[in-house]
Every structure is written in C-alpha cells, then in structure tokens.
Amino acid sequence: MQQVKAVVARGKGRPVEVTTINVPDPGPGEAVVAIQACGVCHTDLHYREGGINDEFPFLLGHEAAGVVESVGEGVTGVAPGDFVVLNWRAVCGECRACKRGELQYCFNTHNATQRMTLAEGDDAGTELSPALGIGAFAEKTLVAAGQCTKVDPSARPAAVGLLGCGVMAGIGAAINTGAVTRGKSVAVIGCGGVGVAAVAGSALAGASPIIAIDIDAQKLEAAKKLGATHTIDSSAEDVVARVKEICAATYEGAEGADVVIEAVGRPETWEQAFYARDLAGTVVLVGVPTPDMKVPELPLIDVFGRGGALKSSWYGDCLPTRDFPMLVDLYQQGRLDLDAFVTEEIGIDDVEAAFEKMHHAPEGQSVLRSVVVF
Ligand SMILES: NC(=O)c1ccc[n+]([C@@H]2O[C@H](COP(=O)([O-])OP(=O)(O)OC[C@H]3O[C@@H](n4cnc5c(N)ncnc54)[C@H](O)[C@@H]3O)[C@@H](O)[C@H]2O)c1
Ligand SMILES: [Zn+2]
Ligand SMILES: [Zn+2]
16 A cells, blocks of 8 residues: 545535545556546536535546556556556446447446545545546556556657547547548537547548537637637527538538537537437537436427437547557647647646636636646
8 A cells, every 4th residue: 555645525516635545556457557647627527516426535537647557466458667548448348238249338347446545634544436436636546457548658648648538538429429420510519628529539530510619719719720610609609500501501401510519518508409410410418417407398399300319428439448549649640639638737736726717717718628747
C-alpha cells in the first residue's frame, strides 16, 4: 500500500478537496498506474452533484493517461513501464453481449476488486468510489489491468488521455453509434469536449455539412477549427429551421440532418435533435441526463412517421483495444487534432475552478477541456 494525493468529492454539491488516499498494491488482475494527465469531464461534475448516484465519497477523474507502475498476479496484457490510456470498458468476455460478439455493449466490465480508501480526516479508512471505476485525479490509481490500453508512448499524455472518456464518447457517437460516413449530413447540439469530438469524428468520416450548435459563441469557434462547416448560435437562432435550411442547400429536398448528435443531456435539446433530423435519420443521445429528466411529450405519430432511429451512446460504443491505438495513430499523423481539445493544463488543486469554468467561464476564456497534469 502507498499514500498519494488525490481529488475527492465528499458530499453532494460540496466543493472537491485534495486529500491523501491509500492505494493498495495490485492484487490478481489489477494494476497500479502513475497518472501523468487527466481531463476534467462534465461527468465528474455530475458525480459531485450527486447526479450519478449517492455512493460518496467519490474519487474523481476518469480521462487519463499514465505509466503502469506495478501489476498483480496473472496480469499478462500490460507490464510496468507501459504507457497506457485508462478506459472504463474492460470487457468481461463472458456476459450475453460479449458472447454474442457485441463487446461494446458488455454488461459486466471489469474494475479493480480492492478499494482505495481515505487516508486522513475523521473518516480515514472509508472506501472510495472511483468515478467510472477509474479515479485518476490522483498521483496513482488502482484499476483492473484490462482498463489499461497500451498506446504509442511518444504521444502527449494530456492529449491522448482525453480518449479515455469525452473525446472517445464524441468521436464514437458519430462514427460507431451514428454510423456517420461520407455523404451524410450531421448536426451536433452542444459543443463542449464531447460535442466538438463528435464534430471531429464526423469530419474524419468525411461527412458534410457538419453543423455545430451551441449557446456559447466561443465553443462554436472551436468546433469550426475541428471540422464544422456551419455553426448555429442556438441562443439567437431557431435550431430546427436552420438545420433544415443548411442541409437542403446541399441535398435538395433534405428535411434535416441525417444524423443529429445531442451532447448536452437535456430534454429540450433532445427534442431539437428529434425535429432537426431528416426522415429516416438517426438521433444519438450522448449527453447524460439527470435522473429527474423525462422524454419530452411527442406525438407518437411523429416518432412513427419520421422513421429512422433514436439511439443512446455509452462511451461512443467504443472498444478501447481497437479504437484507442487507431485514434492515437491518427493524432500522431496530424489527422486528428487532439491538442486542440486541451484548453489549459492545470494542477491537482484546480479541479474545483475547472468545474466553475464549465458553467461560468470568464468572457473570452471558454474551455473545451482543462487537463490536470502531474
Ligand atoms: N455518453 C457518454 O459516454 C458520455 C461520456 C462523457 C461525457 N458525457 C456527457 O456529455 C455531455 C457533454 O459533456 P462535456 O464534457 O462536453 O460537457 P461541457 O460542459 O464541456 O459541454 C456542454 C456544452 O453544451 C452547451 N450547452 C448547454 N446548454 C445548451 C443548449 N441549451 N443548447 C446548446 N448547447 C448547450 C454548453 O455551452 C457547452 O458547450 C455531458 O452530459 C456529459 O456527462 C457522456
Ligand atoms: Zn461482457
Ligand atoms: Zn467522462
């Protein structure tokens, strides 16, 4: 066991704290990873706000890259010294989804068996719940060995670590879940790290037009740099009407986009996605709603009459072993600008300030990703 500094959320809505935690030595099937970089995802904030579940205290952080420090008994896939991106889809190989060959839907993904614990304060010894089974706002963390995906060690940790969640979720929402290809039109509602990644994924797949939609003009600028051909400021414009107009200008008769990706996680933006979609098109919900939210009341005839598919995307339906090395390779070739997602590198003490910036960025300082570097 060793003690390291880490960011912990002790209770609903309470500011996060940097404290000391105990990291056990890896047991069978586990690995301890020295974290080099970890992005701040909106899902970390959902955890802090109690929007995921009540299993406080949480060890936050889950978009990380680092170096394997030690491995437990029986681990053969990774070894000390390997540079890895951590994933939250270490597939089990045994569940029904795995057995029918759909590993991306694995119902029983692996996490470490042992628990990390608080090392100081009145509640020392309390077991921590690592966000998405990772917990990487920490100098070191304990994970299942299958959560470590080896990638090119010459890649920049702050950039490729983002593949561990938000950027993979966005790219995969477009390419895997939405099946975006050349010849398809795409609209993305919400252009934070996840939405802009969906834009970048659509560009990689050759889609056009690619319409980025947000209420924050700076996010739209970022989306343009990563491949958006058009932008809509939804605080001022009618999203559905504009998407239809833009798509019809390219494809005569189009009544919307072939694929609309919702990357906010709210009923009203999902409803926009529903109506901004062309007949037989696909809506992909990648934004995470809170438990109190409901599907908007829609005429069932509209669901039937528009055809197509209403899908959700968990982690971009990715397979880390297939997708991470491929995307790192595209990054290294200069075909996927992961650096553009890293707005700022911050210290472990700055996570609370990074949460604050998600909602109230000072004028001119809007953030795609703040990345904690160690
Ligand atoms: N499905 C998954 O596997 C997965 C993985 C990672 C994150 N997420 C979720 O994706 C969502 C986005 O994450 P993020 O890290 O990019 O968050 P973020 O806070 O960086 O981005 C959200 C964006 O939505 C914009 N927005 C807010 N309200 C809007 C509205 N009414 N219309 C248009 N745009 C609006 C904001 O301006 C911001 O740019 C979150 O809900 C997060 O939990 C899902
Ligand atoms: Zn499985
Ligand atoms: Zn995330």
